[in-house]
Amino acid sequence: MSHSPTKGTAVVQRSLISADHCGCDPYTNSHTAERALNAAIANARISESFEEYLEIFNEFYADDIEVSSEAHEEPVRGKATVCSLLFDFLAPLHAMAEVGGLLISIRGSAIGGDAADETHSEWTLDLVGVTGRTCTLSWRALRKWNGSRVVFEHHYDQQQNGEPLTLGDLSFKEVKVAARFQRPS
Numbered sequence: 001m002s003h004s005p006t007k008g009t010a011v012v013q014r015s016l017i018s019a020d021h022c023g024c025d026p027y028t029n030s031h032t033a034e035r036a037l038n039a040a041i042a043n044a045r046i047s048e049s050f051e052e053y054l055e056i057f058n059e060f061y062a063d064d065i066e067v068s069s070e071a072h073e074e075p076v077r078g079k080a081t082v083c084s085l086l087f088d089f090l091a092p093l094h095a096m097a098e099v100g101g102l103l104i105s106i107r108g109s110a111i112g113g114d115a116a117d118e119t120h121s122e123w124t125l126d127l128v129g130v131t132g133r134t135c136t137l138s139w140r141a142l143r144k145w146n147g148s149r150v151v152f153e154h155h156y157d158q159q160q161n162g163e164p165l166t167l168g169d170l171s172f173k174e175v176k177v178a179a180r181f182q183r184p185s
Contacts, residue, residue, distance in 0.1 A: 030145035031110075033060070034119035037143075037150070038108045046104050047097035050090035057086055062149040069155040100170030103128040111140065119143045122157075129169025135162040 037060045044052040058079075067082050068075035076082050096102040104127055111120035125137040138159045144152035 029147065030117050030119055033145060033148045034110060034121065034143065036060075038110065038121055042106055042108055046090065046094050046106075047102075050087070050094040053090050054083060054086065057083060060148075060150055061153075062146060062151045065151060065153070067153045067155075069158070071155075071158060096170055100172055101130040102165070102170060117145045119145065127165055129165045130171045131169045133162070133165055133169050135160065135165050137161075 037056070040056045040060070041053070044056060046053070061079060061082070063079045064077070065079050065082055066075050066077045076085060093102070093104060097104050104125070106123065106125050108121050108123045111122055113120050120140060120142050122140045123138060127135045127137075138157075138161070139155050140157045142152075142154045142156065143150045
């Protein structure tokens, strides 16, 4: 996969790790796919592009995906609907990282389990503003697999450490200067 270069950025070449069937038993297959998915998520760079995460989602998730969370009563169903929600989350993060100087890192690790088609992992998302203030979000994810595709994902044990970041924690100086020189509408 490649990204079109924008001013001041280099072309990034990466490929997704295949989640195709390996001919293994169901336990090995789902846990191998889980490791590949987690590695792809952790290695993607939101400051360069949010599209890479959407490609990962398309590669690893089934068309009839169902996503639920402790924070929401109703699950979200269908790849297009979940993808739209994912876009609504990723696009602002990308903009804050690219333009506002927000540093973003995500880490995930597998949690042991016994089920052949079920995996668990824990995630940490660190957001660091230009002021040095940090907000850390953590959660766990339960995924159910059908072969090499996630058919169900549930987020639980969600926690936040630190206050939410504000506009004061970002640096939009270049944007404000450019806005002054725009033609009035």
